[in-house]
Amino acid sequence: MRILTIMFEKELVETWRTYRFLTLITFFLILALMSPLVAKLTPTIIKLSLNDTLNLQLPQPTAFDxxxxxxxxxxxxxxLVTAILFAGTMSQELSKNTLVNLVTKGLPRWTIVLSKYFSLLLQWTVALSLSLFVTWGYTAYYFPAKITPTAVLAGFLPLLLFGIFLLALILFGSTLGQNNYGGLLIPLFITVILYLINLVKQLHNYNPLSLIGDNLAILQGTKPLSQLLPGMLVAIAASLFLLGGTVVLLNHRKI
Amino acid sequence: MTALLTLTHVQKSFGTHHVLQDLSFSIPTGSIFGFVGENGAGKTTTMRLLLGLEKSEHGSILLAGQEVTFGGNRTNSITGYLPDVPAFYDYMTATEYLTLCARLTRIANREQRIAEMLNLVGLKTKKQRIHGFSRGMKQRLGIAQALLNEPQLLICDEPTSALDPLGRNEFLELLATLRGKVTVLFSTHILSDVERICDYVGILHAGRMQKCAPLSDLRNQYGRSRIMLTFPDTPTAKRCMQVLAHFPAYAVKNTVMIDYQGSYTNAAHQVLQTLTASVTPIALQHKCPTLEQIFLEVTGNAHSDNHV
Structure with a gap:
């Protein structure tokens, strides 16, 4: 636990000084700021582009938009940006041989995997939560119609949980691959498989991809959160499996 | 002298390539052990086995009485490792990096020990991040991190290969100061470095330890001592060769090399007596056997043995 804490701190210093966290949070905040603005301006933009010739009656944008x-x-x-930023998390350490000194000082390899994973998880949670609160605030400002906090958080929870799975997948790919592309291509490959599984309707709620596909429906109350419970459990179980696999992989990797 | 490290019948292959075959040797406690061999002889693989970074197929490695195992880290607490090109986290300063290492290895009086190490290697850049370091500075930081936990065994893998002559000299001087305090395993193919600081030498060739002994013993056993005579021109050297026909001699331009065994004084006396009447050299030098000669002879014999 002591060594895990030391390595976790090292990961936080690294992500800060290499500007990875700053890039992630800036990008997520831009998305958060743009979302209400785009929803607000979309009817105006459409009207301007159609030049009043069709006399189209567009519905007023709402908070749901x-x-x-x-x-x-x-x-x-x-x-996509998360995957690009974190794809080199392990592969860069392996290719640059930066772990050699630490491992030969007795650093257990599992602590490398867990410290990196917890650091990624913290960054994802902070960036995502901040963007949620910014969007929430601006949405409330632009669209006075209230959406209950419970509904907002219910829609948000699956997305947050999807991150647990996504980050475990990126870390696994980054350890398995010889370079940054491994951290990108392996998650991409798995995502394609999950999209193919999604074609089978009966499996939809068990698929971790449902955690990023039904958020609006949950927010609007047209789908109960409980229906995504199997998907959440599968995502958590798959994350644990991937983390275990990453430790096994790293134990067998040449450092 | 007791052995700090003992390898017994160690074997390692990569696919069909047998890198180490029945490798056995010991390193006496407190010695500076020069580990020499041509590129691909298996020096780095041996060192990685000692650090638990590779898995041996057969044999045992005992370090201070403890078995070294792949992926295990019991023996790492008494080992320091300096790779040929040490890699660090570029975004840290030297102090921050050493603090990380010190925290991982539970070093007491961390700040004092780090200051001592930085002072020892001559790194006084407190705020400069590692990405701005020269190769020599990185090598010094590498030494500092390797010695930080006061290891019993310091493993240096071709540490001087990336250094300029000045840096190399400083490094060797620093290593020499560790004699008696730390056992050093020093791998290199710069044989003059080994001659300068090592008291034991292991010659690795074709995956086997061909010779492992004190340097002085190897000199006595293998080295051919020579007398070098220098003449004003090549024709005089050729005339000398005729005079010294019954000596094991050969000429190179205006010099004549004479191999001898036994006492230098007797050999030099005999040569000069034979020459007196005919040719006179302008210089006479005693050439001690070099490690390079010994290495070539040992590996040459091993090569011919392998082909018998």
Whole structure:
């Protein structure tokens, strides 16, 4: 535990000084700021682009449109940027031989995996939570119609939990691959498989991908959060399996 | 002298390539052990086995009475390791990096020990981050981190190969100061470095330890001592060769080399007596056997043995 804490602190210093956390949080905040704004301005932009010729009656944007933009942005660009930023988490250490000195001083390899994972998890949670609160505030400002905090948090929880799975997958890929591409391609490959599994309707709620596909429905109350419980459990179980696999991989990797 | 490290019948292969075959040797406590061999002889693999970074297929490695195992870290607390090109976290300062290492190895009086180490290696850049360090500075930081936990065994893998002559000299002087305090395993293919600081030498060739003995013993056993005569020109050297026909001699331009065994004084006397009447050298030098000669002879014999 003592060594895990030391390595966790090292990871936090690293992510701060290499500007990874700063980049992540800036990107997520931009997405958070843009979501309500895009929702607010979309009808105006459409009207201007159509030049009044069709005399189109567009519905007034609502808070749900703002949240729709938020979830679209985070689950597409947000996840992509997260994967790009964290793809080299382990592979860079392995390719640069920076772990040699520490391992030969008796550093257990499992602490390397866990400290990196907890650091990624903390960054994801902080960046995601901050972006949620920014979007929440701006949405409330632009669209006075109230959405209960319970509904907002219920929609948000699956996305947060998906991060647990995503980050374990990125770390596994980064350890398995010889370079940064491993950290990107292996999660991409697994995601494609999960999308194919999603084609089977009966398996939809068990698929971790459901955690980033049904957030708006939960927010609107058209789908209960409990329906995603199997997906959440699968995501957590898969994360534990991936973390265990990462430790086994690292134990067998040449350092 | 008791042995700090003992390898017994160690074998290691990568695929079909047998890197180490029945490797056995010991390193006496407190010695500076020069581990020499050509590229690909298996020096780095041996060191990685000692550090638990590789798994041996057969044999045992005992360090201070404890078995070294792959992935295990019991013996790492008494080992310091300096790779040929040490890698650090570039975003840290030297002090921060050493603090990380000190915390991991539970060093008491951390700040004092770090200051001592930085002073020992001559790194006084408190605020400069490692990404701004020169190669020599990184090597010094490498030594500091390797010695930080006061190891019983310091393993240096070709530490001088990346250094300029000045840095190399400083490093060797520093290593020499450790004699008697720390047992040093020093791998290199710069044989003059070994001659300068090592008291024991192990010659690794074709995955086997061909010779492992004190340097002085190897000199006595293998080295051919020579007398070098220098003449004003090549024709005179050739005339000398005719005069010294019954000596084991050969000429190189205006010099003549004569191999001898036994006492130098007797050999030099005999040579000079033979020459007196005919040719006179302008210089006479006693050439001690070099480690390079010994190495070539040992590995040459091993090579011919392998082909018998």
């Amino acid at each position: 703002s949240w729709k933009q938020f979830y679209k942005g985070i689950t597409q660009l947000g996840i």
